[in-house]
Amino acid sequence: MTTTVTLTGTGVPIPSPGRAGAGVLVRYGPTALQFDAGRATVMRLTEAGTGLHELSALFITHVHSDHVIGLPDVVMSRWIQDHVWNSGPLTIHAPEGEAVGFIQRMLDPYSADIALRMEHVQPAPPELDVRAFACSPEARVVWSQGEVIVEAVAVHHEPVPDAVAYRVCTPDGSVVISGDTRVCDEVEALSEGADVLVHEACRTTALHEAVAGTPFEQIFSYHADTVALGSLAKRAGVAHLVLTHLIPAPDDESGEATFESDIRSGGYQGRITVGRDLMTATIG
Numbered sequence: 402m403t404t405t406v407t408l409t410g411t412g413v414p415i416p417s418p419g420r421a422g423a424g425v426l427v428r429y430g431p432t433a434l435q436f437d438a439g440r441a442t443v444m445r446l447t448e449a450g451t452g453l454h455e456l457s458a459l460f461i462t463h464v465h466s467d468h469v470i471g472l473p474d475v476v477m478s479r480w481i482q483d484h485v486w487n488s489g490p491l492t493i494h495a496p497e498g499e500a501v502g503f504i505q506r507m508l509d510p511y512s513a514d515i516a517l518r519m520e521h522v523q524p525a526p527p528e529l530d531v532r533a534f535a536c537s538p539e540a541r542v543v544w545s546q547g548e549v550i551v552e553a554v555a556v557h558h559e560p561v562p563d564a565v566a567y568r569v570c571t572p573d574g575s576v577v578i579s580g581d582t583r584v585c586d587e588v589e590a591l592s593e594g595a596d597v598l599v600h601e602a603c604r605t606t607a608l609h610e611a612v613a614g615t616p617f618e619q620i621f622s623y624h625a626d627t628v629a630l631g632s633l634a635k636r637a638g639v640a641h642l643v644l645t646h647l648i649p650a651p652d653d654e655s656g657e658a659t660f661e662s663d664i665r666s667g668g669y670q671g672r673i674t675v676g677r678d679l680m681t682a683t684i685g
């Protein structure tokens with residue numbers, strides 16, 4: 402069997418052509434795990450050939466709109482098809498705190514629509530199966546099924562209080578998904594020997610002067626500097642570094658090459674992919 406890692410969105414809050422909001426799909430046989438659900442996640446999953454009914458579980462890294470704005474769409478669209486697939490509620494795993502309240506409230510604006518659909522076709526309202534876990538600086542198992550294990554660790558996206566990275570282990574190897582974070586020791590430890598590290602990337606060093614004194618300086622301060630990320634990936638012995646959540650979003654190959662050269666200047670010599678939507682990395 403192989404494990405596939407598909408980028409369902411490489412974008413950020415500022416819209417960019419061809420880049421959906423944050424999301425990563427990890428598949429191992431029938432196990433399909435979605436991490437975050439930014440803008441247009443339903444479309445990208447469909448384009449990737451994964452039906453919403455096939456999702457085994459969904460994991461949230463943190464509640465910033467660009468990571469969760471597509472979540473009501475995932476839940477509602479799965480529910481609307483449930484009379485066909487009978488897949489039941491989607492299990493949503495999230496760090497304790499804001500994420501749980503967000504998930505519990507997110508369908509409220511659809512209450513009239515839900516009531517109308519229940520009069521017509523659906524026998525029951527969408528069920529939300531939320532599993533909250535405590536953020537921990539030590540990696541902890543938050544989900545497992547057969548040979549597939551998911552761990553979470555707290556990261557540094559302050560002032561966001563509850564943000565995590567995840568590691569998925571399958572018999573083929575391990576995949577780490579950073580979520581949003583500064584380059585940090587916790588992700589480095591989680592990425593030790595990882596086959597694939599999907600990490601957010603921000604060109605902080607390169608654009609240092611250009612953003613000084615602007616709101617972007619604040620924005621860059623809680624994202625991952627590409628040069629420091631190259632050093633992290635080298636120290637952790639990551640085989641394949643996949644960059645996502647690209648700041649600023651490159652719109653051509655020369656723009657993508659600047660991300661790669663930042664990573665190289667940090668010392669990383671392994672394989673680099675500057676992410677585009679629906680790119681897939683395979684292990685095993």
Ligand SMILES: [Zn+2]
Pocket residue numbers: 413414423465467468581646
């Ligand atoms: Zn983000």
Ligand SMILES: [Zn+2]
Pocket residue numbers: 463465558561581
């Ligand atoms: Zn964020």
